[in-house]
Amino acid sequence: MSRRHVAAAETWHVPDGLLEPFAAIDRPSLPPPALWSIEAHLERCPDCRARLTRVMATGSPEILSLVETAQTGLAARMSELPAPPRPRRRLTRHLTGGLLISWLTACVAVLLAAALLDLAAGASGAGGPSWVLLVAPVVPLLGVAASWSRALDPARELVAATPAAGLPLLLWRTCVVLMVLVPAALLADVVTGEGGQAAWLLPCLALTAATLALGSVTDMARAAGAIAGAWAIGIAVPAVAMREAPAVLEPAWLPAWAGLMLLAAAVIAARRNSYRHMLDA
């Protein structure tokens, strides 16, 4: 019902002289057009419905009792029907049918393997950079790629045609990925006792944001692959080769990571409409 109709309803109400014959059990005294107009008005006007109830209580109690019988009868039958299943909660919806769950499990397994390597290295006194520190900043990229990529969401073509397809959905799915993987990485960090100050957290968020930004011009999986590859070649491999923790994870680099994150956020905001076309590479 449009606002226009509601506004019109307030300017006119069924006069008592019409309401009484309307409430009578056989309405012989009212012409059909008057009946229709009154019915149409009653549908929208709670005040006139309340007045009608009062008129009927004195004028035609038999109709009221009929309505009541029907109401209690229906209510009894409705209560026998099984309750409809509850819709899934908002966050679990983004786990896209369990597919993302298997990817997140794989990501957690990578973190677990890194933690075990660190523990083994600690026990043997081998030294070298922490694997958890090297892996944690890029692990969420795998999850982001999985949540948005061409190959990994089977219903992607259906999703792409819906109004929800766009930046908000991408951010929701990224949130789910981070909510699982950040605590997992934090746990690995604490267990191995390496760093312990979550030195990887800001780089991780910055690289995730950079992936989303790059994903506005190319496929999200390709964007994640490019950034994770750059991290591996530029930072992880040299760190392992030199047997020392990468300098970029030191506190002095925090402003640079924050800067990267802001830049990525600006790109995402500027290109927000491009996420509406999920299938465009």
Add this chain to the structure above:
Amino acid sequence: MPDRFTSAALAKSPKSSSQDPLAPTRAFAVAAQALSVRAGRHLAVDGLDLTLDTGVHGLLGPNGAGKTTLIKALATVQRPQAGKLSLVGIDAEGGDLRELRRHVGYLPQNFGFYPRYTAREFVEYLAWLKEMPRGAVPAAVDRALDRVGLADRADSRMGSLSGGMIRRVGIAQAIVNDPALLLLDEPTAGLDPEQRVAFRRLLREVGRDSCVVVSTHLVEDVAAACDDAVLLDRGQLVFRGNIGDLEAAADGAPRDAATSAVERGYTALLQEFRARAGA
């Protein structure tokens, strides 16, 4: 049949409320002007002019004619290369894409699904992505599944359903939001004859107040369920008209027992178009 339909999108959009509320808000469900769409490197839809209204429209053509690419462009999952495209009264390039998509239902030729979801959960998920009001979703999902004859399998996991049933779940998700523009790409593939008859009835029902575009290579589907036919070849419009006109095009063609009048008309039109294009 009404010549034009009242656009649900326009009637609800905030833009139209600032204009004269009594002005007729009418628009074609589909209005394409010199539309070109790429599929990979080649131009699969090539300078197409087409307007579609309320009713069931059969999109016909040989393999590679551009049917799927055109449907993808109408579903706004593929952006046109050139030309103008307006859907349910909203410009598909510069307009409010989110509002536009609320009024579209789309069944792709090959659609993926989540095997662990039940049919109900899957349609519910799509209804939610279509931004239907939360309270309206459960009833709309039940109704959509009922209309495709799957009410009794609503709580079966998708992984346990047959190919024909999965196709019907796909149709259910396409109609769940009562779209003003319903796009179905080869919807009868995998349906048995009885289901196809039920499906045609559903098409007619939906086509009474929505614009339904059905792509198919089965000419008899079009003859049985569609108000008119749109024949494409090499990305161009060969023929647009009602089923009677399509049959009439067969007049000059030699008759034989193996073909129906509609099929002869289809073949004759294609041959004539190709002869003209070749000349």
